[in-house]
């Protein structure tokens with residue numbers, strides 16, 4: 001039995017308890033007073049300084065001197081190193097910085113949190129597309145990529161319903177299988193010594209898929225009859241460097257100057273030819289009752305001109321992007337035979353459907369292949385740059401609080417930053433804001449060893465660990481790529497059949513390839529692949 005505490009011992013322990021309460025009480029009071037002080041100070045600062053919007057405040061960034069606009073343009077003018085220069089700016093200047101291109105001021109946002117603020121809002125009315133979309137207008141007019149507001153909303157709903165619904169997408173599997181079979185046939189017997197360049201085959205396959213899905217036709221049926229005319233793929237190949245030239249030389253965006261430039265004639269020729277060919281595709285699709293976007297949209301009250309602009313947009317946005325992504329995927333699988341083999345094991349273990357066809361349900365079982373596709377799009381986000389022009393202010397918040405994880409740390413840091421650092425950052429209406437996808441996709445804090453091909457980064461557990469806007473090859477939010485499921489299904493089906501029939505290798509090396517920023521990431525020279533036939537039963 002313990003001894004009973006004496007009166008003095010009882011008083012001492014009571015005093016000790018009181019001391020603890022006293023210090024706790026004092027800490028709480030100090031905290032409250034400190035908070036009140038900070039709030040008062042902030043209120044005072046606010047009443048004096050309004051908002052610290054970007055219009056009256058310079059952010060860090062390259063070329064902060066009188067010739068900065070020209071210096072930046074010169075730094076980006078060599079297309080062979082454009083991507084490297086942009087990547088180095090992103091890692092040097094961090095989550096938000098500003099660049100001047102000629103006379104145009106652009107705010108680059110470069111963190112998942114900020115991207116979410118810009119793209120995540122459900123309100124699609126608070127931005128327009130930025131100035132870099134100007135050179136596309138002669139080709140796409142006011143189609144889905146360019147249009148905004150009520151028109152965009154209505155058209156997006158219609159295209160979602162008629163082209164990208166679950167039912168239509170799954171019925172496209174036959175189109176993807178047919179294209180995959182054509183590809184496999186063309187590659188049988190290709191030279192295993194010297195290799196083969198497959199860019200044109202992939203372009204035909206992906207263009208066929210989107211034309212078939214919208215008009216029921218194949219590219220070959222739409223090719224021009226006269227020898228003097230050029231094909232759709234040739235037109236896109238011609239248009240890309242032309243658009244890039246205008247984007248990287250902002251004075252060429254000034255219409256009277258552009259009209260004097262010799263390339264403006266080429267642009268007129270291409271856009272006229274493209275519209276003739278697409279009109280042909282649309283008109284002839286009427287004869288085919290099974291698939292006709294024209295009939296569907298006419299029934300919804302869309303005028304013929306509207307159908308033309310949406311079809312041109314879908315065709316040009318849908319084929320060349322997927323082709324580029326496929327070429328990068330096959331290259332990465334050729335460079336990493338172990339990953340290729342893991343994909344093949346999955347494909348070989350699919351239940352046979354009585355034929356060589358791949359069913360949409362099979363795609364759900366090709367988890368590793370999907371991870372390889374995602375990792376490819378992380379390393380090579382073919383659409384690498386997007387822009388918005390704000391119609392209303394956008395509050396980004398304070399860049400200094402983004403890395404803090406728990407509430408206390410966040411609160412303390414917020415108070416410190418309010419006292420000593422910066423106000424919340426607000427981009428004013430009219431600001432041109434851009435996102436350079438590799439800036440986020442190659443941030444080592446988000447993706448360690450960012451230049452390595454590690455498909456396991458896209459396991460479910462790893463995805464859960466990251467911010468959901470840290471992977472944005474298809475953009476995000478309400479204006480996310482409308483065709484992303486179409487693209488993924490098509491890439492999976494084509495690659496699965498290629499891997500089923502061939503072992504793919506290449507003599508090319510990652511260090512040797514040059515990627516150009518020609519609207520989409522474009523290989524300067526196509527890859528040389530070797531397709532070695534497998535003995536399959």
Ligand code: HEM
Pocket residue numbers: 144145146156210313314317318319321322325381382383386387472473474475478479480481482483484486487
């Ligand atoms: C790997 C393939 C693809 C990639 C990486 C890709 C990427 C993107 C990106 C980043 C955007 C946003 C552009 C912006 O905001 O300026 C976009 C929009 C769009 N994409 Fe794709 N895309 C791909 C395939 C496709 C396909 C297959 C189609 C059509 C079948 C398509 C049609 C569109 C359209 C119409 C938009 C505009 C959507 C809107 O603003 O509502 N894309 N795509």
